[in-house]
Amino acid sequence: MNWLVTWIFVLIVAWYFTAGILRPEKMYQFPFLAAVMTLGFIIPQLPSLASDPFLPSGAYVKTMLMAILCLVMLRFGWSQTARPFTFLNQTFSQRRLLIAAAFLSIVGAYFYFLLSRLPGEISIGVQMTGTPVVYLFFARLMTYGLAIALLCFTRRPTLTGALIIGFDLIFYFDRIIVTGKRAEALELVMMILLAVWFHRRWIVPRSVMIAGILIGSFFMTSMSDYRQITRANSGPVWDYVLEIDVVGNFEETLKEGGLEMRNAVQRIDEIDRRLEFDYGKFHWNKLVFTFVPAQLVGTSFKDALRLNTPKPERNYQPLTGTTETGFVDAFSSFWYFGAVKFFLLSYLVCRIWKSAMAGGATAQLVYMMSIVPAMHAISHQTDWVVQVWIHMALFLVPILAFARFRGMALPSIVGGYRAPAPQLSWR
Template identity: 30%
Template sequence: MIEIYRDLLIVTCIGLLSWGIIRIERIYQYPFFMGSMFTSFILPQAFALIDQPGILTPKAVENVLFVSFLCAAACWIGYASKPNRKWLAKLNIVIDERKLFQAGIALMIQGLFFNFLLSRTTLQLAETGGTWQGPSTIYLFFSQVINIAFGLFLLQSLKHPKIINLICTAISGWPLLSTVLGGRRQPMMTLIVIIGFSLWLVYRFLPPRLVIIAAIFLMTVLLPVFGAIRGDFWNLVLTGNWEKVFSLVQDVFETQQKGEILELRNAAVFIDASDKTGMYGYGTGWWDSIVFQYVPGQIVGYDFKRSLQFNLITQETLEKLYGYTIPNGSTTTGIGDSFTEFSYLGCLTFAMIGYIFKHLWISAVYQKSIFSMLLYMGLISPAMVGLTHGIGRFVQEAIFQVSFVILVAYYSRAKYKSQYI
């Protein structure tokens, strides 16, 4: 059965990619970019896990491959569903561009201010997992609004290439670009998405099909390298040290195939633990993620913060059942945490996210809703991170994006709808 589930996953990934490549304008739509992530992130680990299962039983390997297939298939099923006209009507918010510009300036100033504070703050790391804690987490949280401002000003610059729009685009985009140069993977995907989707919305510009195919291959090869060497990657590229780059790619690939650290193994362990114990979160795990992100322990106290969380299946649970410790810096993936919440029905989470993206796409592309454009650009990266890091991470970032984009839309909305809308 392992081979059957593996092949089902492969066929589904090929189907998602083919769906986009056949009609190239689909590359910014949910099934394609999620298919790209399943292909580049999950598939290589699936092959490594089959060869190097470690503590996993054949049944556990079968289960994680089957759940991976269900989640990949759900991405297309949710997106293919018929949209809700009432949702589309609510998304079609008419915007006053003068107020929109003012809102963008406010977001840019806020982002620059908190980026400045972050640069002057000594990072405090948690003893377990190495995650940030202390004031730096608050500064980082509020600094990210500058990405919304960047998307807003880029759209305005492409439609109205005035000096002021171009200057604001450059200023608001610099923090994101500098993070990319530091070798961070999610900011790199965010930058690509904002620029590419904006060019599509305004000019209907699309890269050639062969470039897209090459990009999928490069993403599969280079994403693990980015995670391993961070900013050194760009130093090697800019200095033309290709021999070192190819050597690192080979080393990272060989390390992955040895299967010593695999996020998919983490997912398999969590899936097996939930299956054995019958302990499912029914959404409490995602609530824990919200508390972790939005309740400041340094203000209300870490004991109080922990009292708000459920923590049903923890590291201690895995150590007791399997003697297994999740390696620092690795994740449980959206495959793992969706199953621990709702068993096999957890895959419908990917379908629901796809259904939301379907509405945002129609609203942004056909109704020309600025609100939907900004929200779409803001949610693509969290959706991909939802697969690699967990649905809880998507929920965290989605709340952030939706909240601030709604504030922008509320402030910028026009008093009267045009009769031509």
């Protein structure tokens, strides 16, 4: 039974992946990118778990059934008939957008700089709290500035746009190299590819995409070793980095299994036995953790805002830095019915995609910021993208209000053809 559900899961992932490869425009859509995340992060961990005789009886099957259901619901949520969000279509001045991008980049870069000065043991590969969380919260503004600059530059290249992009990339590469952040690296690649796609309709060749996915999947199993080096030395020491046994780590993952899916198997089996669910309280608690500053309101007040949720058994002690996958938080909320989280997530991201393809500048920006957190619903948690949307609402709404152009709408040039106004207008 273990191998049966494993092969069903693999075939579903292969279906989503193949659909994207055969129709390249689908390579930037959520089902394909979710399949990429699953292929690189989840599937290499399965062979050893499927044949592990020491796992609780039936635990692996329960986990894979939930994973299969989540992927199926994700595909149902991505509808070709979904309508765009009309509120994501505004008219902007490119000059004002570049001013906004420069402002966001400078503010965000300042906090990135402060974050980079912290010791590695409190900022790399750990659950950050206190000051590092505050720095990271505001450092996110630089990402918005970079995304806006990329959209402006790909539509109409200017020296100002190029300077903003170059400035942001200095800090972005520092963040990626020093901390070994896979999410930031993937986000940077996706921002560039999507900006070019939205305005030039250029898509990365299939061979390059496949090669990148395979190489990324291969090196992903060595990121924990890389982070141990950077955490101990507050940055990479290349003599140590070059000694990482990349091949051996990948083979070990195939042979021994990864910790993330092992965590998922243990948690889903435990939740199914106890039948104690949080009914979505998990998401409220995560929002309190992220957006309520204990430094201002006090720890006791912040704790009082949290809702009581079932606690894992005492013998469950996951290694710091590992995750449980989004399948677990979906299961812990509503049992197998929790897969509806993936349906809702896919449905909302699909409507944002439709709005972006219709030419909405706001929608393009939102999709660029949403797609990587949405992908991490597979590998980490389903709440990441919700946090991103709230953060964007807090900081980007006033910025975009400043950049909005209220004059006559002008038709825009998108990918070499003239798109209908007023869906996206720049001046």
